[in-house]
Amino acid sequence: MSTGEPATPEPGQSPSQGGGYQPPSGTGYPPPAGGYPPPGAEGGGYAAPNYSAPGTEGYTAPNYPPPAGQPFAGGGQQPYQGGYPTGATGQAPLSPTEERTWAMAAHLSSVLGIWVFFLGALGPLVVLLAPGQRSPYVRAQAIEALNFNISVLIYSIIAWILVFVLIGFLMVAALFVFWLLFTIIATVKVSNGEPYRYPLTIRLVH
Template sequence: MAGMPHHPGPMQPPRPVPYEGLRIGNQEREQVIEHVKTAFEQGRLDKIEFDERVDRVMKARTHADLIPIMEELYGPASAHFAPAPPQPAGGLVSSNERLGAGAAHLLPLLGFPILGPLIVMLASGKTAPFARSHAVEALNFQLTVLGASIVLSITLVGLVLLPMVLIAALVLGIVAGVKGIEGKPYRYPLTVRLVK
């Protein structure tokens, strides 16, 4: 239809949007969000960058608002809204990766605070970026909790606060595990990220 953006097939090169001032709808927003999700899962964006770009996409009104986001992901002359990269059957993230991501957060609650996330991280390698990103986040959180526990146990005030820290860690671990199983990204608060 005249005036509508062209949607190339999956094997065709991206084509520019003819009218930057053209209003967009939910379909265009969803297509760009899929590209942003893929970049996050590939490790090209961190969680803060991912959230910032999703927010910009949701506030976009015209193609001109979406073009800079696509250019940040693919470079200049990438102002296109091609179909999102193919995803695993059954959802954005495969069930094995979701289970691995959930396990990275829940294994510490079963008595493997460092070893659990470390095993998931090493087992994921480059073939399961979503599970690995969750495992890295869980490992950094567990290392932070361990460090905080050692520091707090030195003082009387710290000994009073320590149970609250451990309860908060338990709750956050459950929340993170559920997010991982759902195939969603998660970022712990107040975490020192030593492992990348």
């Protein structure tokens, strides 16, 4: 007989098999076909922003120039693209034609100075201190001409001392021919762009 109370299920029997509340069938909200798409998938959901770390694809770092003297990315020293002049004095280097011209001047200028108190070394010295700082070739030839004329000056002093024993006259004449001959040879050589070294030269300047 029914008393109005739910029946107690037997052991091993589910409540639905006995009395009590039966869940409705065919009701509720069924899940969509195929399930819910994951976040970021096409067709719905939340797509996370595509952040890329610096140095990875999708990130472009600003191209700041490094400080002066510092290496840049890729190794080595960043070349300066400005217009700084070159040379030891901050001036532009000499062209090949200018180098030959000044090298000739270093040797020929001694011819002008030899008649002024035997100052044949003055001309090469001026060339050494001016354009010689802009070209290693001009500097080398100016030093060579300077050393040669200093040597000739020393030989001349010895020759004039020996004038008192008569042999000095021959030495002075021979020394003049020697000096003039090799000065001309040196001028011709450097006009062709060839370096020249004088014989019998005391090289005091380096």
